[in-house]
Amino acid sequence: MPRNQKSQIVRRLQENWSMKILRALELEGKSPYFRAMQTANSPRITMDGRPRLMLGSNNYLGLADHPLVIEGARRALERFGAGSTGSRLLNGSIDLHRELEAEIADWFGIEDAIVFTTGHQANLATVGALVGRGDVIVSDSDAHASLHDAAKFTDAQSVRFRHNDIDSLVEKLAAAGKSGRPTMVTVDGVYSMEGDLAPIDQVSEVCLEHRALLLVDEAHAVGVLGPHLTGVTELYGKADRTPLRTGTFSKSIASTGGFVVGSHDLVDAIRTNGRAFQFTAAGVPAAVGGALAAVRLIRSAEGRDRADRCLANARFLRDSLASLGVPLAAPAVGPGGAETVTPIVPVLVGESLRAFATWHELYERGVFAALAHYPAVPLDRAMLRLAVTAEHTLADLEEAAASLHTVLKLDAEHQLVA
Numbered sequence: 001m002p003r004n005q006k007s008q009i010v011r012r013l014q015e016n017w018s019m020k021i022l023r024a025l026e027l028e029g030k031s032p033y034f035r036a037m038q039t040a041n042s043p044r045i046t047m048d049g050r051p052r053l054m055l056g057s058n059n060y061l062g063l064a065d066h067p068l069v070i071e072g073a074r075r076a077l078e079r080f081g082a083g084s085t086g087s088r089l090l091n092g093s094i095d096l097h098r099e100l101e102a103e104i105a106d107w108f109g110i111e112d113a114i115v116f117t118t119g120h121q122a123n124l125a126t127v128g129a130l131v132g133r134g135d136v137i138v139s140d141s142d143a144h145a146s147l148h149d150a151a152k153f154t155d156a157q158s159v160r161f162r163h164n165d166i167d168s169l170v171e172k173l174a175a176a177g178k179s180g181r182p183t184m185v186t187v188d189g190v191y192s193m194e195g196d197l198a199p200i201d202q203v204s205e206v207c208l209e210h211r212a213l214l215l216v217d218e219a220h221a222v223g224v225l226g227p228h229l230t231g232v233t234e235l236y237g238k239a240d241r242t243p244l245r246t247g248t249f250s251k252s253i254a255s256t257g258g259f260v261v262g263s264h265d266l267v268d269a270i271r272t273n274g275r276a277f278q279f280t281a282a283g284v285p286a287a288v289g290g291a292l293a294a295v296r297l298i299r300s301a302e303g304r305d306r307a308d309r310c311l312a313n314a315r316f317l318r319d320s321l322a323s324l325g326v327p328l329a330a331p332a333v334g335p336g337g338a339e340t341v342t343p344i345v346p347v348l349v350g351e352s353l354r355a356f357a358t359w360h361e362l363y364e365r366g367v368f369a370a371l372a373h374y375p376a377v378p379l380d381r382a383m384l385r386l387a388v389t390a391e392h393t394l395a396d397l398e399e400a401a402a403s404l405h406t407v408l409k410l411d412a413e414h415q416l417v418a
Contacts, residue, residue: 021356023396030360032371040065043392047368055386055400056370060343061223061306062391063254067269069293073255076289082259084282092282104259107299108230108245112267115259115291116276117221117283119248119256120146122258124153124217125274126246127184130266131156136176136183138169139189140198144217147186166202173210183212189232189245190220193372193385194329195344197221200233201335204241215244223252223298224307224343236335250337252298255291257283306390311341313397314388318345320401326408345386346372347404354411356384361407367400 005016013019025031036048041064045054062283063069076096086092097115105113116122116299127150131137135156139147142163151158159176169185176183185207187198200216207214218231226234244266249257270277283291297303318341321328327348334340349355352373359371362384362399373382386400 009052014390020351021312021352025356030356032356032359032363033187035368043389043396045368050250050366052363052368053396053400054368055388055392056368057346057389058220058251058343058387059389060252060310060387061252061254061294061296061303062255062389063294063306064308064320066254066294066297067288068297069254072292072293073286076292080285082286083124083284086282087278087280088282089278090385094282094288096285096288096292097138097282099315100295101259103292103295107228107295108261109239110261110263112264113261114267114271114277115257115283115288117257117280119258120149120249121276121280122246122248122260123147123186123215123217124150125276126244126260126270127151128154128275128279129270129273130213131182131184133291133378135183136181137186138172138176138183138212140169140188142191142193143186143188144192144219146186146218147215151186156184166195166199166206169203170206170210173206173212177210182282183210184215185212186215186217188220189216189218190332190342192220192344192366193383194346195220195342196332197232197235197334197340198344199333200236200238200242204233204236204238207250208241213244214242215246216242217246217289219246220253220342220344222247223303224310225340229298229307230387232334235340242413249287249291249294253291253294255294256287257291262279274350309390310343310388313390313392313394314343315341316343316394317386317388317392317397317401321347321404322400324405326401326404343388345388347384347386347408349382349384349408349411350380352379352382355384358411359384360406362403364404365407367403 035047036043039061045052080094084092100115101113123146131154133155137151137156137158141160159172161172216233221231223229244262246260249255329346332340332342349358369384371387378390
């Protein structure tokens with residue numbers, strides 16, 4: 001079709017900056033995205049036919065290839081087959097869905113839980129089921145894309161407050177309160193790019209004062225933080241003041257899916273009104289069986305040991321990089337203003353094209369890191385987002401630190417070309 005006959009949407013997409021950059025990088029073999037592994041997700045992988053050190057995976061506890069998790073998935077597959085073939089509302093529910101929900105509710109010490117096919121759908125269904133026309137959703141500006149998407153898909157007014165800025169949150173809630181409009185506040189427990197924590201103690205108190213319903217997405221905190229490893233809300237001791245917590249199985253729990261925990265009333269409202277729950281196929285048996293095995297393992301002594309190792313490894317990598325002068329995002333701040341380690345170690349690079357070149361040089365040296373650039377982060381704040389697991393050895397992390405230092409030194413000497 002001649003260019004002038006293409007739809008305006010197609011023509012606009014052809015001029016999209018992100019698509020142009022991606023295609024240019026793909027032509028040169030330098031794209032950081034959609035790289036395929038030929039092995040299981042572990043600290044040492046094969047990708048594009050070569051061995052690599054994996055520092056881009058959210059497999060924080062190293063459970064993706066754990067024998068007990070694989071066995072849980074295998075048994076579910078053999079018992080229930082490969083697919084759910086329907087939504088949870090109709091024919092898609094199996095015993096394992098309910099068993100997993102009961103396990104999660106007990107783990108979190110709360111009345112009820114509901115599981116989803118993806119973590120993204122958990123947030124869409126929850127916000128969509130509870131908030132509607134005439135309501136207000138107040139979200140942290142750095143909250144996960146699924147929370148911002150959820151707000152867009154409702155008829156509610158959506159506003160954002162400055163990241164982790166309590167005064168900004170109070171300002172937005174006060175404005176909503178003047179009109180007497182029902183309000184929901186959404187934040188992440190651990191923010192996925194820089195690994196910093198939401199100040200849940202202050203956020204929960206402000207929400208109570210302004211009668212706002214608080215939702216905390218614990219996706220990156222479940223399995224690694226808190227006395228029972230349920231996340232930042234528990235770390236701050238504010239579980240009783242946080243009505244809703246969501247999470248995903250795709251990180252520490254090493255499967256695919258999502259969940260919400262809350263009161264019977266709130267969970268039933270999501271179950272009966274959540275479109276992203278009702279109008280999609282249920283999680284497949286292998287994913288549910290693997291998630292159930294992983295949750296039970298996390299609740300065991302081995303789970304605590306793995307969480308401790310993960311955070312110790314993150315501390316070691318951060319300290320190693322800092323000692324070499326590698327620029328890092330500020331450390332996370334937790335309860336009482338104490339520095340708190342999370343599995344995410346962000347290396348600041350700066351401008352996006354520079355970050356692409358840095359990523360590729362590191363990849364050529366056998367280290368895979370996740371690259372975050374605009375719009376995931378500000379235009380001038382592109383970063384290599386390193387994710388540490390319990391299974392990394394100190395030798396792995398020393399190798400990664402040395403490689404990063406060398407690559408950034410080359411960049412400083414203008415020897416890298418995007």
